[in-house]
Amino acid sequence: MKEGPDIAQIGALIGDPARANMLAALSGGRALTATELAAVGGITLQTASTHLAKLETGGLLTQRKQGRHRYFTLADEATALLIESMMGFAASRGHLRHRPGPKEPALRKARICYDHLAGDYGVRMLDSLVASGAIDAIGEGLSVTPKGESRLQCIGIDVSGLKSSRRPLCRSCLDWSERRAHLAGSLGKALLSTFFDRGWARRTAGSRSVIFSPEGEQKFLSLFPLEA
Amino acid sequence: MKEGPDIAQIGALIGDPARANMLAALSGGRALTATELAAVGGITLQTASTHLAKLETGGLLTQRKQGRHRYFTLADEATALLIESMMGFAASRGHLRHRPGPKEPALRKARICYDHLAGDYGVRMLDSLVASGAIDAIGEGLSVTPKGESRLQCIGIDVSGLKSSRRPLCRSCLDWSERRAHLAGSLGKALLSTFFDRGWARRTAGSRSVIFSPEGEQKFLSLFPLEA
DNA sequence: ACGATGCTTCGGTTACGATCGAAGTATGAA
DNA sequence: TTCATACTTCGATCGTAACCGAAGCATCGT
Numbered sequence: 001m002k003e004g005p006d007i008a009q010i011g012a013l014i015g016d017p018a019r020a021n022m023l024a025a026l027s028g029g030r031a032l033t034a035t036e037l038a039a040v041g042g043i044t045l046q047t048a049s050t051h052l053a054k055l056e057t058g059g060l061l062t063q064r065k066q067g068r069h070r071y072f073t074l075a076d077e078a079t080a081l082l083i084e085s086m087m088g089f090a091a092s093r094g095h096l097r098h099r100p101g102p103k104e105p106a107l108r109k110a111r112i113c114y115d116h117l118a119g120d121y122g123v124r125m126l127d128s129l130v131a132s133g134a135i136d137a138i139g140e141g142l143s144v145t146p147k148g149e150s151r152l153q154c155i156g157i158d159v160s161g162l163k164s165s166r167r168p169l170c171r172s173c174l175d176w177s178e179r180r181a182h183l184a185g186s187l188g189k190a191l192l193s194t195f196f197d198r199g200w201a202r203r204t205a206g207s208r209s210v211i212f213s214p215e216g217e218q219k220f221l222s223l224f225p226l227e228a
Numbered sequence: 229m230k231e232g233p234d235i236a237q238i239g240a241l242i243g244d245p246a247r248a249n250m251l252a253a254l255s256g257g258r259a260l261t262a263t264e265l266a267a268v269g270g271i272t273l274q275t276a277s278t279h280l281a282k283l284e285t286g287g288l289l290t291q292r293k294q295g296r297h298r299y300f301t302l303a304d305e306a307t308a309l310l311i312e313s314m315m316g317f318a319a320s321r322g323h324l325r326h327r328p329g330p331k332e333p334a335l336r337k338a339r340i341c342y343d344h345l346a347g348d349y350g351v352r353m354l355d356s357l358v359a360s361g362a363i364d365a366i367g368e369g370l371s372v373t374p375k376g377e378s379r380l381q382c383i384g385i386d387v388s389g390l391k392s393s394r395r396p397l398c399r400s401c402l403d404w405s406e407r408r409a410h411l412a413g414s415l416g417k418a419l420l421s422t423f424f425d426r427g428w429a430r431r432t433a434g435s436r437s438v439i440f441s442p443e444g445e446q447k448f449l450s451l452f453p454l455e456a
Numbered sequence: 457a458c459g460a461t462g463c464t465t466c467g468g469t470t471a472c473g474a475t476c477g478a479a480g481t482a483t484g485a486a
Numbered sequence: 487t488t489c490a491t492a493c494t495t496c497g498a499t500c501g502t503a504a505c506c507g508a509a510g511c512a513t514c515g516t
Contacts, residue, residue: 033462033463034462034463034464035461035462035463045462045463045464046463046464046465048463049463049464049465050464050465053464067462068461068462068463069461069462069463070462070463
């Protein structure tokens, strides 16, 4: 009966509300300080410190000292995927964090998921790429077609360069708000990066939501049209 | 700050050792009674009852009355995938349930993961199917080739029939003992079923491990050879 | 050198939930 | 009907862990 890995430990780590809030905040992809994380957890700095230590020894977090600050990030992409998949599962069972607040719509429209675009816009982007034949969706997996490679080149993304990295190019990530897949992996990251670089969109201060500029939104929507 | 799904609730549900053991036992795929689950959790029946009630209202379990017994199963395949992915994650961080016991090798060799084959043999089977060109592995996704479809037909599996079901045909499931993918989905289930039907293998009483008969093992190994 | 900021460690309190004994309900068997 | 089995609910206990105040380090600015 005492065989195999122990899911209770990581379950308990994620199971505390303060820690869960911290992890959710870190799913936004950027590194946060202990003070900032204490705020999102709704606890004092001392308590946050012990929580963060537990998460780190549990292998969910890594920290990086920078001057007198300590920046925490999720340990790796696997951790981010676990958090996101738990969010999807929680959403499917109706476990919501309070009633939907006023900022909820912005989050559902476009937000950051670790390092790529999620929400309505993220799902739309992947749908459009598949519909136009730039990406092949076979079963659960995604792959870029030759046609798609040249098209992405036009947008300014060096697909062959991304291919040489260790990280998978395409990954599908289940979106908790849309309950459909959006594009993760190094290509998902590269696409979001170019949106930021071109000024089409920007991150918001204390939230995971992504705000598009009027011109950026127009460019985005025409670049990734919705098929009938 | 209180936006999106609440991962703390399901985290806490999985985070209790007794509940985690029950869920792990139910990953074996068969329905278990409250008394049996109390045993695997190492607790009394009363305590188990309250745990099971919590897991059910949390959406992780479903129960089915049958006479004076109550049979519990994981709520659906999504739940099974979540548990399995948490096992993979826990294994990657070195969170083990005690030191490896004597039954551990059998588990690593072949075991049931919800309704399909996992462990060394499960990984070998998928590897062999991919190497022989029966299954295409593109990115993270899997799909059966026409060649594979006819080959599986010879083994006695009606692929076109499986395709018509709502459940995805192929899914890759990360194996916690091998740290590589094995085959899930309706095809994975169908393959394991035929092994049982032909008497090549059988389930064990109180464990997830799968025992192959000498002839069954030989048939299996020759059917899914290891490439150089 | 000195104070301010960011964070950790220590000690003590408190609250929640896991646990079990005992009693209650439902189903099956004799 | 009566007893036994399977399970749930109630009530009370107990242990753990979350929490914060206070004190202790470390780093930066001046």
